[in-house]
Every structure is written in structure tokens, then in C-alpha cells.
Amino acid sequence: MDTVIELKNVGYSYPLTDNPAIQDMSFSLERGGFYGVVGKNGSGKTTLCALIRGFAPNFYKGTLTGSVLIHGKPTVDYEPGELSLRIGYVFQNPFNQISGVKDTVFEEVAFGLENFGVPVEEIERRVIEIMELTSITALAEKNPFELSGGQQQRLALASIIVLKPDILIIDEPTSQLDPEGTESVFEIIKTMKKEKKTILLVEHKVDLLAEYADVILVLDEGRLVRMGPSDEVLADERLIDYGVQLPQTAQLGNALIRQGLSLERPPVTEEQAVAALRRFVEVR
Ligand SMILES: Nc1ncnc2c1ncn2[C@@H]1O[C@H](COP(=O)(O)OP(=O)(O)O)[C@@H](O)[C@H]1O
Ligand SMILES: [Mg+2]
DSSP states (O other): OOEEEEEEEEEEEOTTOSSOSEEEEEEEEETTOEEEEEOOTTSSHHHHHHHHHTHHHHTTOOEEEEEEEETTEEGGGSOTTHHHHHEEEEOSSGGGGOOSSOSSHHHHHHHHHHHTTOOHHHHHHHHHHHHHHTTOGGGTTSOGGGSOHHHHHHHHHHHHHTTOOSEEEEESTTTTOOHHHHHHHHHHHHHHHHTTOEEEEEOSOHHHHHHHOSEEEEEETTEEEEEEEHHHHTTOGGGGGGTOOOOHHHHHHHHHHHTTOOOSSOOOSHHHHHHHHHHHHHHO
């Protein structure tokens, strides 16, 4: 095992608040894993992202207890800027990601690379490649602020993955996308996984998490209440208690089980659902 991110008994409170946003949280994430984070609004998902990226407490201040380790070193001990090389963080609101100093989408995607002093020819090559991957090539000459929410989300993703960080923290990247755009974002993230990147994705679309994520973390009131393989966690009706829906496949599976189908566990992926339905038909 190659642990990339580790939380040890982490608690965190924002400045001037009484209730901690994160409480007693411990887990570790392995290199190359695709981790999905679910939980209702205010359960601490964005705060968890900010803790891993080091924005909390380095930038937001507040009070941290326990430790957040990236490659074994506490985030508070990293030099400013050092974590930004290792961790790409796509904000929940893509508007916050746009630099505001560049006039075109092309320049915006190139911006981070310029800051890191990458040679011009390589910048061009990488920007063209990433704009293709994120389907924003046609927008290259547009002003970033003229884009729709969904286009801004793809731009935000592009401007991060172009930097090739080892770790990707992505906070609700599809909230403003249609189903097709959403599927394409998941495909992009899948490409990142093939490159052995460690991915933490906050996402409400459990049907897609079921297809793509390896492990699910469930947050509730700032605590980690469940962590396990997607197949197990997303099939469990207790998720509803935490304000998280089950994938449609699992809902159907649970209904079939109630109708007497003997299934070890409800399906969560499409493939598993088809297999379960075949058995249901055969048994009848
Ligand atoms: N900047 C902030 N200052 C104070 N409290 C905050 C701040 N951001 C979030 N919180 C609080 O922290 C808790 C967790 O919020 P957040 O991490 O944004 O949850 P989620 O992303 O799951 O919706 C909530 O109670 C929220 O009100
Ligand atoms: Mg959030």
C-alpha cells in the first residue's frame, strides 16, 4: 500500500464558530484510488477538501486538531506553494477558480503553467491537449467570464489537470452540467485514474459514483460515518439516514429482495443490475 493522504483524529473549526465543521476524522487514501465523498449539505465535504489541500487552516485560519498528512508530512509543515504542485483542487464554485487576469480560455488554461515556468512550446502543446480532453477547444478565444456555468466547470477542471498534479480534489464538478456533460466529466476523471492519480471526488450523483468510484466516504455532521467499497456502501439503505440517495440500481435491487429474490446484496452498477434482473426472471 502506498498511502498518499492520511487524516489522524482530525478536528477543525472555522474562526469564530462554536461547532466544529470536522470532528474526530481518521482515514487513509491510497495512491491511484478513486474516492467518492457523499453527505448532505453542510456535512463537511468542502471543508474536508480544504483541509487536504491545506487551505484550512493555512489560509482560512481556524483551529485544527490532529493531523492531515500528505505523503506523510503534515499540511501545516509544507512551504506555501509546495502543496499546489502536488494537489489539484477544483472548487465547488468554478467562478472562484477563474484567475480574472486572462482574457481568453486558452490563456486561462495556460496560466498555471506560466506560473510554474514551463517552456512556451510545452505550454501550448499541453493546453491544446487538455482543451481537447475537456471539450473546450471551441471556446479557446472566449472570455472565461462569458462562459455558462457548465463551461466554466470544464474550464476549471482543465486549468487544474493541465498542471498534472498527483492528487486531484474535485468538489461537485458537475452541479451545473447536463447528463451528457456530467458523463464526460466522469470520463475525464477516469482518464486521470488510469494515470495513477489519487482522486477525491465530492459528488451527489450516486449512480455515476457507483460506476466509477472504488471507495465511498460518507460524511454526516462533520464526521466520517461510513467508508468502504462502493458496491457495499452504495447498496446500504442506511445511507438514507444520512440524507444520501441510493443509486437507482440499488433501489431496484432492494425492491426485488423484498419481493423474495435471494440476492447477496443489491446491485449498484448497471452490469450488476442486469445480472440480478436476469436471475429474477429465471427464478420466476
Ligand atoms: N468559511 C466558513 N466559515 C464558517 N463556517 C463555515 C465556513 N464554510 C463552511 N462552514 C460551516 O462548516 C460546516 C461544513 O460546511 P461544508 O464543508 O461547506 O459542507 P458541505 O460541503 O458538505 O456542504 C457547515 O456547518 C458550514 O456552515
Ligand atoms: Mg460543499
